[in-house]
Amino acid sequence: MHADPKGVLTGVHFLDGDHACCEGTLAAGARFSAGYPITPSTEVVERFASRIPTVGGIFVQMEDELAASIAIQGAVWGGAKAFTVTSGPGFSLMMEHIGYAAMTETPCVFVDVQRGGPSTGLPTLPAQADMMQARWGSHGDYGIIALCPNSPQECFDLTITAFNLSEEFRVPVMMMLDECVGHMTEKVVIPEADGIEITPRRYTTLPPEEFRLFKPKADLVPDMVRAGDGYRFHVTGLTHDERGYPSMDVETQDRTVRRLQDKLKPLANGRCLCETADLEDAEVVVVSYGITSRVAQRALEMARDQGVRAGKFRLISAWPFPLERIRELAARVKAFVVPELNLGQMVLEVERAAAGRAAVIPVSHAGGTVHNPDTILKAILEAAR
Amino acid sequence: MIENTLEIPVEIPEEARNPVEPFLRMDRMPHIWCPGCGIGTTVNCFTRALLNSKANLDKVAVVSGIGCTGRVAGYARLDSFHTTHGRAIPFATGLKLSNPELQVVVYSGDGDLFAIGGNHFIHAARRNMDLKVICVNNMTYAMTGGQTAPTTPGSSITATAPYGAFEPTFNLASLAEAAGASYVARWTTYHVKQLSRSMEEVLNKKGFCFIEVLTPCPTLYQRRNKMGDGLDAMKYYKEAGKIRNGAPTGECGLTRSGEIVLGKFVDRERPDYLDLLRAQMTQALGERYVEPEASCSSC
Numbered sequence: 001m002h003a004d005p006k007g008v009l010t011g012v013h014f015l016d017g018d019h020a021c022c023e024g025t026l027a028a029g030a031r032f033s034a035g036y037p038i039t040p041s042t043e044v045v046e047r048f049a050s051r052i053p054t055v056g057g058i059f060v061q062m063e064d065e066l067a068a069s070i071a072i073q074g075a076v077w078g079g080a081k082a083f084t085v086t087s088g089p090g091f092s093l094m095m096e097h098i099g100y101a102a103m104t105e106t107p108c109v110f111v112d113v114q115r116g117g118p119s120t121g122l123p124t125l126p127a128q129a130d131m132m133q134a135r136w137g138s139h140g141d142y143g144i145i146a147l148c149p150n151s152p153q154e155c156f157d158l159t160i161t162a163f164n165l166s167e168e169f170r171v172p173v174m175m176m177l178d179e180c181v182g183h184m185t186e187k188v189v190i191p192e193a194d195g196i197e198i199t200p201r202r203y204t205t206l207p208p209e210e211f212r213l214f215k216p217k218a219d220l221v222p223d224m225v226r227a228g229d230g231y232r233f234h235v236t237g238l239t240h241d242e243r244g245y246p247s248m249d250v251e252t253q254d255r256t257v258r259r260l261q262d263k264l265k266p267l268a269n270g271r272c273l274c275e276t277a278d279l280e281d282a283e284v285v286v287v288s289y290g291i292t293s294r295v296a297q298r299a300l301e302m303a304r305d306q307g308v309r310a311g312k313f314r315l316i317s318a319w320p321f322p323l324e325r326i327r328e329l330a331a332r333v334k335a336f337v338v339p340e341l342n343l344g345q346m347v348l349e350v351e352r353a354a355a356g357r358a359a360v361i362p363v364s365h366a367g368g369t370v371h372n373p374d375t376i377l378k379a380i381l382e383a384a385r
Numbered sequence: 386m387i388e389n390t391l392e393i394p395v396e397i398p399e400e401a402r403n404p405v406e407p408f409l410r411m412d413r414m415p416h417i418w419c420p421g422c423g424i425g426t427t428v429n430c431f432t433r434a435l436l437n438s439k440a441n442l443d444k445v446a447v448v449s450g451i452g453c454t455g456r457v458a459g460y461a462r463l464d465s466f467h468t469t470h471g472r473a474i475p476f477a478t479g480l481k482l483s484n485p486e487l488q489v490v491v492y493s494g495d496g497d498l499f500a501i502g503g504n505h506f507i508h509a510a511r512r513n514m515d516l517k518v519i520c521v522n523n524m525t526y527a528m529t530g531g532q533t534a535p536t537t538p539g540s541s542i543t544a545t546a547p548y549g550a551f552e553p554t555f556n557l558a559s560l561a562e563a564a565g566a567s568y569v570a571r572w573t574t575y576h577v578k579q580l581s582r583s584m585e586e587v588l589n590k591k592g593f594c595f596i597e598v599l600t601p602c603p604t605l606y607q608r609r610n611k612m613g614d615g616l617d618a619m620k621y622y623k624e625a626g627k628i629r630n631g632a633p634t635g636e637c638g639l640t641r642s643g644e645i646v647l648g649k650f651v652d653r654e655r656p657d658y659l660d661l662l663r664a665q666m667t668q669a670l671g672e673r674y675v676e677p678e679a680s681c682s683s684c
Contacts (some may be wrong), residue, residue: 006675030679031483031677032483033477033560034475053673053675054670054673054674055676056675056677057678058482058483060479060482062475062478062508063475063505063508064504066472067472067475067478067504067505067508070468070469070472070475070476070479071475071476071479074448074466074476074477074478074479074480075480075481075482075483076479076483077466078481078482078483078484079484082479082483096469097469097472100468116638186404226484227446227464227480227484228443228444228464228486229443230441230443231464232443232456232464232465233464233465234410234459234465234466235465235466236458236466236467237457237468237469238467245413245459246467246564260529
């Protein structure tokens, strides 16, 4: 279906990534947000608080991130599309509810505008050090989706994608911005509402007596209902059977938890989002994401100028990680260079995929600013040698 | 005596049903609660309140946190949510705001609502969020084995206070009133009629309503403190319970064996969150203000 025109600010704008992300939520149909102030992410909900009363919806500023991250899930079961926004310290507090969303298969979006950590770290300065936390931060096994925009335009576009994927797979989706992308201002084109595809919620067509809340369809994802429609359903974070009733047996645990991971398999490779260039003849491939991919672009161009066959692999969906794509490349390239604003996180996935068949060279940076393109260039040149 | 006062048929006919059954997920019985526990009694009172209030049960949702009382959501044949520890109230806040025609009841324990969830409680009361909060207060963390709660009275022995608890406790009624609740009452599981009436009353009242129900925990609290069984708790509630409607909540603190002041302490009118939101936005934005769209299952 197409976007509801009420939320779509069609036109050509000059927006920063945070504001563009907010417009993405509105275009995607989000009519509920709960937030708690934290730099450098607050602009997303500040804009939402300003826009939503004239669109028709709710913004509520909660008492903390724990509250915000569960209030959105109450809103989802009430029938709304909903999201929350935060940065490092708040993201840490939200972990339990990312697990709750995964376990209860509650479609919702978490926006994390990353800053330097650990702890309070660098509130106003960039990092990309929450990437593993996004994947593994809550306890137990589960699958999630994480997207990494590298421009305000992508903050708009990918936020819509994030909502659509969360509805399709019924998983929490992370929007992994960083302070630079959140605060950089660029041209953002917002199309007409009928040019924006929206994935509606997977509401069941079965009557209450036939419906089972956690009975998966062929794609391993169950259909949903909302409160108040007479289904008298039960949702719990406990391991549950197809009826949603708590179950302590080992078989149910195995079936449930495996399905929470397996339902994302179609995304892992065939539909993974990435941007590639010059891979055909590449001997060195730079794997990057977010703001670092913009810096790496410069290094790639300089390397090509110097005659090095360098290729680009930009992760747009960091999770699920495109394991197969990297594995294929590993069979025919000399090395991967992985710059990121952390001391080595996504590089571990690249190493896992390469499995020793190609060298993997991290270009780590503790955050606070972006890489110097020369540092990345140097790594490319060394890798090509 | 019994033969003279009650007519009990020797055989219970096949079709006979407890009137609360339609409100329960009978396929989940038996429940997990211990003999002598009072949580089931509160659920019985709640179902009677629902029955009497003539609420449309399709529009009533129950939200619980974690703990023995947290399991209420799983037994209520309503739209029901068993959330995370302490976070029933913020979940309920989102549910209510996205779907305001729902009657949202938060049903949880003292540890869940006032230790890990204490911050959410006071903020929801401050906002006068239209939630009905029923707190089963058994003065301990029962599910995890009887540890000290913010409501455990002084000198009680608990699993984590083997030499006696000594921290001052919360007076829940006073806390609720100070934070802004529209309705505050306290009963025990001995006072089932009054409790049902209070529950029925809050189902017909808008705003943040709070009912505290003192409930025995023979297995994990009373046993350690040589306080007898469930029946002994009933006797204590009967003897020590003093109904003083309108009593100043500040004077209604609880002790281990002292007087228990009961009644409806607060019943006041305050605009609720959505009233306040609407008023402010209409004032600031005039005709540009668009009412939040009711969530719609076809969109």
